[in-house]
Amino acid sequence: METAPPATEPDEAPVRRSRGRPRKTANERDDGNRRQALLRAAARLFRQQGFDATSTRDIAAAVGMRSGSPFYHFENKEALLAAVMEEGMQRALDHQRARMDAAVAAAPGPLSARDCLRVLVRSHFDNLLGPESDHIPVMLYEWRVLSDGQKRAVNRLKDDYEAVWVPVLQALQRDGALGGDLRIARLMLFGALNWAAQWYVPDGRASLDDLTETTLQLFLKESRA
Amino acid sequence: METAPPATEPDEAPVRRSRGRPRKTANERDDGNRRQALLRAAARLFRQQGFDATSTRDIAAAVGMRSGSPFYHFENKEALLAAVMEEGMQRALDHQRARMDAAVAAAPGPLSARDCLRVLVRSHFDNLLGPESDHIPVMLYEWRVLSDGQKRAVNRLKDDYEAVWVPVLQALQRDGALGGDLRIARLMLFGALNWAAQWYVPDGRASLDDLTETTLQLFLKESRA
């Protein structure tokens, strides 16, 4: 069953007339707004209480809807969770790319592997711990709820995300700056970073920049070169 | 309401007579068996499916009980979870101490900080990934379910567990073998280790010894000395 577009204009539509060209597809725009609101509320509640402990009624109430209405936007509760994760991963990927591009553009010469890692770690902390960043923790801690097909969809994005890291870690290992088996080193690095979702408090003693510096000091040795 | 001891002997009691001194408190012994069976089944199911997704009926069925019977042994579902975590933490602590004592006894001279860390990491992997080791992953991933009082009880054990690590990490940092802020380094180290509960498969390519070696190679630099 697909979600059909609403057949009628809501009668609480804004009274103010649109100037200039007509608002295209007021319904669609509203639809997008409500859908986005649901995703944001779901991400926050899923993170705070867990997927199972959050009822679709909780989510509906958080955005001022009645209990049945979320199912107008999402086929079921699982699909809502999958959408939270996919959007989170897509945004994380976009953010990572933007940060890398900006760093490359800002640097006078080519970036060292060390500099690349700094950018990747810093943007990872943004994605994990920054404002409005519940999506990724939800992905990390509610993974098992997804169906196999949903996992595959999110995994495609995760692969893209990790693909940026691999050559950087390889280069660091070649330089002797990173020890251990590469695959396990990567998993442990992500573990160290992702674990911060469990203990980091934004107003605490350390900023995300501080975390980033500590990460580099902890994981990198002096290069051979 | 407290769980009262059963007023009657179960009539499926073993027919064989006890020789020697009478089995003291046959009920108690049986009680312990059933309680232990519930804890094991609960740990396994909580880990596989999550706390909320596991019904007390699932747990009862797993040990051959009817739906209401777990509540003879545990006041409620939360208390069962708390017991799983407390037992897991207590056993982990015992295992850690035994491993350390054995290493000290086996060594010809005093243990280096590096050797201590190796023992601690290795025993941590046992606790996290070894056979019959669902309790600790459950503790890591269902923490938020506990009440404040339950958290406090488990935290006392966690503090004891971590207390063994702190001087070792301090010594390594003094030697220049460990970089970064000490508190954050500790959290990141535990993150790297604990994350393995998400990806490690026992029959896979790496043994727990392999994981331990990679951990040391990844986190430790050459000592200054």
Add this chain to the structure above:
DNA sequence: CCTACCGATCGGTAGG
């Protein structure tokens, strides 16, 4: 520890 049961909650739907 079982039998029999209850009240509450929940995901989801029909129909507008």
Add this chain to the structure above:
DNA sequence: CCTACCGATCGGTAGG
């Protein structure tokens, strides 16, 4: 997107 509703499941209990 709301109203009204349903079937299923669940944690937990009384009484033996």
